[in-house]
Amino acid sequence: MAVQPNTAPEAGSPQMAEASRLEQAAAIKADANAAFKDKHYAVAQQLYSKALEADPTSAVLWGNRAFAAIRLEEFGGAIADASKALELDPKYAKGFYRRGDASYALGHFKDAVRDFRAAIRLAPGDPDLRRKLAEAEREVKKEAFERALAVPDEPPVSDEIVLEEITVDSSYQGPRMEAGESGQLQVSLEFVQGMLAAFKEEQLIHRRYAFEIILQAQAILKSLPSLVDIHVPPGGELTVCGDTHGQFFDLLRIFDLNGLPSPSNPYLFNGDFVDRGSWSVEIILTLLAFKCLYPSHFHLTRGNHEAKSMNTIYGFVGEVKAKYSSQMADVFRETFCWLPLGYVINHKVLVVHGGPPVACNATLDEVRQLDRNREPPEAGPMCEMLWNDPQEAAGMTPNKRGVGVAFGPDVAKAWLEGQGLQMVVRSHEVKDEGYEVAHDGYTVTIFSAPNYCDQMGNKGAFIRFDSDCSPSFTQFSAAPHPNKRPMAYASGAFANMG
Template sequence: MGEPTANGNHSAQVDDDDAHAQAEAAKIAANDDFKEAHYQKAVDGYTKAILLNPDQAVYYANRAAAHIRLESFGSALADATKAIELDPKYIKGYYRRADASLGMGKMKKALSDFKRAASVAPRDPDLRKKLQQCEREVKRIRFEEALAAPAEKPVAEEIDLSSMPVEGGYDGPMMEGNEDDGYTLTRDFVIAMLERFKDQKTIHKRFAFQIILQARELFKAAPSLVDVNIAHDAHITTCGDVHGQFYDLLNIWELNGLPSEDNPYIFNGDFVDRGSFSVEVILALMAFKVLYPQHMHLARGNHESQGMNKLYGFEGEVKHKYNATMADLFRETFCWLPLGHVLNGRVLVVHGGLFSKDGVTLDDLRRIDRYREPPEEGLMCELLWSDPQPGAGRAPSKRGVGVAFGADVTRAFLEHNGLDLLVRSHEVKDNGYELDHDGYCITVFSAPNYCDQMGNKGAFIRFNGATMTPQFTTFDSVPHPNVRAMAYASNIFGSMFGM
């Protein structure tokens, strides 16, 4: 081939200039989407910019910020690392990578990146603030680890309800019974409790501890995978993540009725964290579990874990509203939550999704020893963390834990286990639900306007026993008291999510 002509070089330059201009335009549009909390659209816009001009560190760092808002911390980590490779002095690359590490609970890695950024820009006031906050968090974690000792026996066995008398000045709802003979939970008490929670008041710790202890015994007696039978003329409602949005939970019950023997529910994990009324949510759900053990079903999500609760607000909220002993009891109780439900032998309901290997059976899930904090790999981890992907096969998770699984994986798993449908939660969806994998994988998410900023609808699914065909209801968020999301989380996590 001959040498390029001058006109050819000029044409190539014009093409490059045009592509770079289009990339900048895509970035600007994505920035606007980010400001409007349209984070997936922002990701798509930054991706377009990167395809047009892949050598700009800012595009990767901005996409990392959008991934962080979507809780795709693994993808954010990769983008921030690419930004740093392109420009080792680009402070926001280190910022974003540190924020991604924070979201994954990798506090020491976050601190390392904040220190690197500080070495590049030692006078940056926002950076100094984040560095100091992160240093305090690492010190706190190290202090707690140093003090921690293996428990000689379960926290529940150390709790003495009789040592918590109901004082005469308490003006809240009372369970039936008395101090000497004990108290009994009733539906009237639960309804009165919901009303008190609406007024931002707590119930007496004696009653709160009793609810948790009784629910713990029910969870402990359940298998890791619960079979739920729905009569031909009956139904069940499945809800996704609630995330401490108590007033939206009340709205679900306003729309669909309170739990009862004739109106059973499954709540599919992530009851707590993020929203700042998580104590109210979990006590309400556990109280109905105690009232209707066979008609109120709760499954574990990835946020029913000690690591997430420390980061995203639930532990701080429990300590603020009650005490550290109750936080420890919740941690212990969460470890007994079942990992999933099978409806009429046809529908599997789990929080996250499917697995990194073929051939997994329902009996494999039933054999999981669940009484522990979630591991970082294996079946239990993937049940809690995985997500569907558009393409076939499997890929690394955008979250940095679990796996992304395709339509072929879903179809093979369902066929292998004689199932019709997979229902999972774990991801915000604009309409509250989404059908993937030719309709064989459904995501349901029940926290509308997630974290007071996402603008999404919530949804729940009703299954009738006769057909087991999903029927969807979507709903908008309702007003709540002026308490911001993640109000009880560390300041460093609130700033990371713009709160």
């Protein structure tokens, strides 16, 4: 009988090395998939990256890492990874799917439509894809319709509100505003406390009072510059909080731990008050009410989610319409455009939602002069202050979010020293411990939405600054809340995207 030749690869051969490399990539991929399933998205992303080192030609690995990036809100990175997957395999439907999701999240609806259509051609039986395509097409048509109807110098919707015509009838059982000496209804501490109690029981205040709060706060915000200076006197302190994202019951936890705002207990909330969490209306009415009550001791920074595009996608517009009206959603939008872009504490600390405007190298005086009454642009100092992120490496790179830049320790130090500042405090990113001190102390991140979106498992935190601007951190865990899922008011097909 003839002896069959041995075709198995020899030990140490290129074929054996290739097989070992692919086995290694597959094992790491399995671990990454398990981490993703457990909602440990940053760990999954790191593992997919490690697997790609072993097998950089796998379209699936690039697509999976894109999916993890979407969960981490790194939409620019997701687009890059999905594009690489499609370069390796032009018939990989999930590559188009992931890139479409990321484009939609950035408000690039035409790009999303293109990719969802391509994905459907490859996977025609996927109903989720068809729903997402329909919603992306609807947004494209809506944008075109709004452009066609746009009137130059159209009066603000806020000017159309006649408060005296909104009557509060006797059947209303919630807290009531009382008129002051001028005859105007006033936001009092008693009213705010009653409002918080009502919100805790998932009861709304009357729309007359909601409009009073929004419009009174808007008038105060209009009087402020784009960059506001705050003075903390000797013996005083200022509490700085990060993203709250509609997690109202966690806002109450902050007040339980640190006390209600007052002239002797001032606060600064650093943007991203709304979206994702399903009590965004309660959050923003609370914050604006305190702004009315203590205009010189309660401060609000604009975040990237105080913007029409984000609010349309991530639930706030849907929530306002469900709880009040589309007219109120428009008035909120106009009010957000008057939020300051940043604060400087005792000439030492810049507080800004995203990061300092390092790519355009704008000065503090230039920021003070910015015309902020607009939707955020896609470049320039206003964009950077809402969107920038720190990175460990030196220099600057395009931000993984797809907007703004990522800046290294050298960049942070040079910009801050050039402005005579010691530190930048920013938010904008989930941190496991609720905060992070980076860049040798030049950059601090504070995030105040614990167990973000009921799935991240992170702690929340806030900072207290004394007059010397020495930071003291307080961490806290998520508070129990009624059984309502995050993104409950977001567009259906995209409600669980990010």
